[in-house]
Amino acid sequence: MTVAADFTRLYGTAPDGVWAAPGRVNLIGEYTDFNDGFVLPMALPHTAVAAVARRDDGVLRVHSADVEEGVVQLDVDALEPRSGAGWAAYPAGVVRALREAGHPVTGADIHLASTVPTGAGLSSSAALEVVTALALDELYGLGLTRPELARLAQRAENDFVGVPCGVMDQMASACAAPGHALFLDTRDLSYRQVPFDLGAVGLRLLVVDTRVKHALGDGAYAERRAGCEAGARALGVRALRDVPYVHLPDALARLSDPTVRRYVRHVVSDDERVRRTIELLDAGEVRKVGPVLTEGHASLRDDLRVSCAELDLAVEAANAAGALGARMTGGGFGGSAVVLVEATGPQGADVVAAAVEKAFAEAGFTAPRIFEAVPSEGARRL
Template identity: 80%
Template sequence: MSGVAAEFGELYGHAPDGVWAAPGRVNLIGEYTDFNEGFVLPLALPHTAVAAVSRRDDGILRLHSRDVDGPVVELGADALKPGGVDGWAAYPAGVVWALREAGHAVGGADVHLASTVPTGAGLSSSAALEVVTALALNDLYGLGLTRPRLALLAQRAENAFVGVPCGVMDQMASACAEDGHALFLDTRDLSYRQVPFDLAAVGLRLLVVDTRVKHALGDGAYAERRAGCEAGARALGVRALREVDAAQLSDALGRLSDETVRRYVRHVVSDNDRVARTIALLDAGDVRAVGAVLVEGHASLRDDLRVSCPELDLAVAAAVGAGALGARMTGGGFGGSAVVLVDADAADAVAGAVRAAFREAGHAEPGVFTAVPSGGARRLG
């Protein structure tokens, strides 16, 4: 914290009003279900975006990131408009725009950011930037907004200002997660339950394998799948695919003529069911059995949604082949990361097997770390 605050002082010539942090997240199960008003089970990571921020009342927004070469980006809060800001600065700028569009009296700010959330790894580095900015401005301007409301505004920034049609899971996990828990979220009404997820207590670990393959969800693939899911809901006469129960899936698929839409619907309905099954296993204390659900989920993402890639498939296969209880790709896909559920005493061997498989295939060495369920956005000082 002190490093970011000191850098802020060097940049802007005065001390910040405060320092805030918001985490990235990894999703245990429930992929591409959030924009279908379905269920998800993410957990926050210890990796965070940290922001030193001071309020300005002259309508000037100044943004700087330790992690990106370049000068301070200076913008007029009144002049912010969707598509008008490029690169990383669009995420915090979009939050200011979304707050103002919602009628909140936000003027300007001086902001200095630093993040340890890997970018392009499917771990919600963008949501962390959005949520930390939203929380800081909420505090500095005394807006009194709830965490779910801040998450919705951060999502609007990414959807309408940046142009990525993501669901609300990433922002909700970053804003609302608790230490030692996964967040069981109903994305229709944003109700949630903190589910105890202390893997160390039962001799397990959850590894994250960052394939180093960068994904870019603004390229149309994500939007195409969202549109396909919405087309499926319309064809089935429901508001969203969350209304199709797993027991009704076979009948629903028989009513769809477009094979691509059929695949998307099959994935979403079955992944909602996998979230429910995972919650039941965790509530029953049968954590080891979650591994098989992860493997099933990966097959659905690979074959029905078709958002995996060779590196993700290799990470999953190598981990399971080396004795992991289960594994699947996580996040939007086309690169990014996989999660691996493994016995704690086998974690190093499984990680080594994944790295060896990548070397043999000629891929760059993946990053591997343990996902520790961590707290959501907070003020540091």
């Protein structure tokens, strides 16, 4: 195994084990997770892989095969949030979160390699956090559940890295099952594996990575979160998930701030779109999910305003070429779109992908990276 061999060359001893955690793509339910709402992500076959050895001297050493930087050495007693540690902040933040939760983590040597595209809205950071958390949980015998691991990984990103993300990405990476999407209630972290075998019904789900990079730490994500929380306070509810969809018009009429009103409309309606999607999947009506995706994109574009020209073009070109539906996925401002398509035929995956590539070329945009999203396995020891 290359990662293990590279670890040995790097640190001079063999690792105690090798673990993997996947990136994720979210089918539906965007910006709902920090509103105690519902999401429907699935794991990708792309993973962050970590070779790890336990240390008992208070030293944390981390190295990435994907970054032109040497080994980063840190003192576990002196890990400080937002300390400018770069990519190393993700594994370091996990160590700090574990220690703050009372777990006796005394150091580690870690070598990482990832195939999750960065900046594409596919949760490359959550994969790094979850693989680190899982490895340390096993090496230190902490006995944490998968939801507990996900919460600690989320805390690392919130408190140490400084991105106020919800828990969806980490839960998808930690808990997803192959051939399924993860129907997650982000309030109590209860979840259900929903069968999502597209090949069995002649469909495919494409990811269109626009190659437009976003930086969620730049304040736009935080501003929307703050706006949603302001909406919940104004409506007198714990979180926007507590606003019934049937009462949405009345709720909107009570909000004076037009920006907050838009945010509330998106979140409450996207929770409803998750519910509708689950109903369709449970009924075997997978093709009917397509229009729900496109409706969700319009909401993200017009109400939440987190799309961009490249994402809008990907959705428009895919649908014009015969896709069943499409929407941006992830935090937005770049990143990726998901496209539900027939596997073959005149409106099949290859035709739709070619149409999107042509549209990007004609617009003068960077060529997108297009690949199939296959629902894959969550975090595990290799």
